[in-house]
Amino acid sequence: MKLYNVSFIRSDRYQKLLDVFIYSAKFHMPKIELEIEHIDPPPQAKNGGDQHHVDCNHSFLREIEYAIHSKEELAVCDTDLMFLRSIEDVSKRNFDIAITVRKVARKYNTGLWFTKPTSKAVDFLKLWRDKTILVTENFDTMWPRYKEYAGIDQISLHLALQDNLKKDYAHVIKLPCVEWNATQDEWEFITPKTRVIHIKSILRRILINDWDIDENHKYLIPLIQRFQAYLETARGNG
Numbered sequence: 001m002k003l004y005n006v007s008f009i010r011s012d013r014y015q016k017l018l019d020v021f022i023y024s025a026k027f028h029m030p031k032i033e034l035e036i037e038h039i040d041p042p043p044q045a046k047n048g049g050d051q052h053h054v055d056c057n058h059s060f061l062r063e064i065e066y067a068i069h070s071k072e073e074l075a076v077c078d079t080d081l082m083f084l085r086s087i088e089d090v091s092k093r094n095f096d097i098a099i100t101v102r103k104v105a106r107k108y109n110t111g112l113w114f115t116k117p118t119s120k121a122v123d124f125l126k127l128w129r130d131k132t133i134l135v136t137e138n139f140d141t142m143w144p145r146y147k148e149y150a151g152i153d154q155i156s157l158h159l160a161l162q163d164n165l166k167k168d169y170a171h172v173i174k175l176p177c178v179e180w181n182a183t184q185d186e187w188e189f190i191t192p193k194t195r196v197i198h199i200k201s202i203l204r205r206i207l208i209n210d211w212d213i214d215e216n217h218k219y220l221i222p223l224i225q226r227f228q229a230y231l232e233t234a235r236g237n238g
Contacts, residue, residue, distance in 0.1 A: 001073045001091050002033040006059045008041040013208040017080045017199060020227055023234035024083040032088060053152055057136060060153040064129045071117050078111040080204060082227055085195040090114055096121035096170035100181035108154045111198045112181045124170035127163055131156035188219050197223055
């Protein structure tokens with residue numbers, strides 16, 4: 001399996017995330033192949049639009065085109081991931097596509113997903129890509145869905161999964177975020193089985209902006225300490 005990541009770095013603050021992503025991946029999976037594709041950032045959002053969704057969509061469309069043409073099993077990763085354990089044994093599971101899901105209304109998170117080099121996986125990826133383009137081109141009318149799913153590629157994933165049920169494109173399995181892609185909804189509930197921390201929301205702001213931790217977020221201290229230890233070692237200071 002190959003870890004594949006599309007990255008563009010707007011400042012050194014975000015370089016911290018990439019450094020920890022690379023170091024923690026190699027630390028826990030020393031034999032895994034890792035490919036980082038550096039691309040130019042997208043244009044600024046128009047008319048005061050949401051830059052975050054523009055950036056995410058820009059990366060995602062490059063990721064999915066790569067995955068469509070790949071002949072390898074891939075773990076497609078956002079830059080803001082920190083590995084706590086190996087994810088390599090996912091290869092033993094039977095699937096064409098594997099996604100991560102949360103136990104909240106915004107159930108899908110596409111910070112980490114997996115694909116195997118099967119014809120049905122390619123069919124699903126093309127469907128997901130086409131739905132993403134459709135949502136992008138009709139974003140104004142899709143805004144209620146954006147609030148519901150918190151991402152263009154997460155809206156399009158929902159739509160692709162609906163069509164997949166009708167057309168039997170691919171065998172898609174759902175992996176729990178608390179183990180495979182822990183977001184802000186799981187950080188308080190992580191266990192020794194948790195493999196990946198998704199550094200977003202308040203945790204990202206603390207780490208890249210050096211914010212102080214308030215009383216309501218003391219549970220983040222172990223994750224902050226782990227991130228800082230990885231970063232110091234990655235940069236030769238540990």
